[in-house]
Amino acid sequence: MEYIYPLQKLIEKFASLKGVGRKTAERYAFNVMAMSEEEAGEFADAIREAKEKVKPCRVCGNYTDSDLCPICSDDRRDKTVVCVVEDTKAVIAIEKTREFNGLYHVLGGVLSPSNGMGPDQIRLGELLSRLEEKTIKELIIATNPDVDGETTALYISRLAQPYGVKTTRLAYGVPVGASLEYADQATLMRALDGRREI
Numbered sequence: 001m002e003y004i005y006p007l008q009k010l011i012e013k014f015a016s017l018k019g020v021g022r023k024t025a026e027r028y029a030f031n032v033m034a035m036s037e038e039e040a041g042e043f044a045d046a047i048r049e050a051k052e053k054v055k056p057c058r059v060c061g062n063y064t065d066s067d068l069c070p071i072c073s074d075d076r077r078d079k080t081v082v083c084v085v086e087d088t089k090a091v092i093a094i095e096k097t098r099e100f101n102g103l104y105h106v107l108g109g110v111l112s113p114s115n116g117m118g119p120d121q122i123r124l125g126e127l128l129s130r131l132e133e134k135t136i137k138e139l140i141i142a143t144n145p146d147v148d149g150e151t152t153a154l155y156i157s158r159l160a161q162p163y164g165v166k167t168t169r170l171a172y173g174v175p176v177g178a179s180l181e182y183a184d185q186a187t188l189m190r191a192l193d194g195r196r197e198i
Helices: 005-015 022-033 037-053 088-095 124-132 147-163 185-193
Strands: 078-085 102-106 138-141 166-169
Touching (some): 088 185
Parallel strands (some): 078 102
C-alpha cells in the first residue's frame, strides 16, 4: 500500500537507518504521527541538538559534547592500555562490563575494500599518532569477529609492531559474525579476560 507523500517520506527516512527494516520504519513513523505537536517538536529538537552538539573526542573519536570525552578526561583511567573499537556503540558495550579501565580508540569503521573502506577512510592515522607518543604499552583490538573485523585487527597489529606495543585481540567469547553491541555483559567480560596476543 502506498502512503501519502509526507508519511511515505518519514517512513523512508526511518528505513534508511542502519538495522531498521521496513516494518519497523512504519511503526516508528506511526509513533511519530501519534505524538502531540509539542512531543513531535521536542523529538525533532533532540535530533537537531544531538547533531549540533555531539562531536568526536579530539583524542579517541568517542562521542562527546566537549573537547575530550569523559573517558579520556578521567585521570583514573590507565593511559597505557588502549582498546581499539569500530564505533562508539562498542565503547558503550565494553564500558557496561566495568571490567576495562583503559582508554579507547574509535576507528569509525573497519577495512572493507568491497565497501570502499581503506586505511584512509578510518581513523588509523590518528591511532599511529597516539602510538608515536610512546605512552601506550598494549593495544586491545576489539573489532567485531567477522571477516572485515579480523582483517582490520591483523592490519593494526602489523602497524603497531615497529612501536614495540603488545597487541592483543579479544578472546572468542563473542560469537563469530556477531556485533559487540548485542553481546551480553558476561560474554564481553570473558572476552576481555581471555584476550590474546596477535
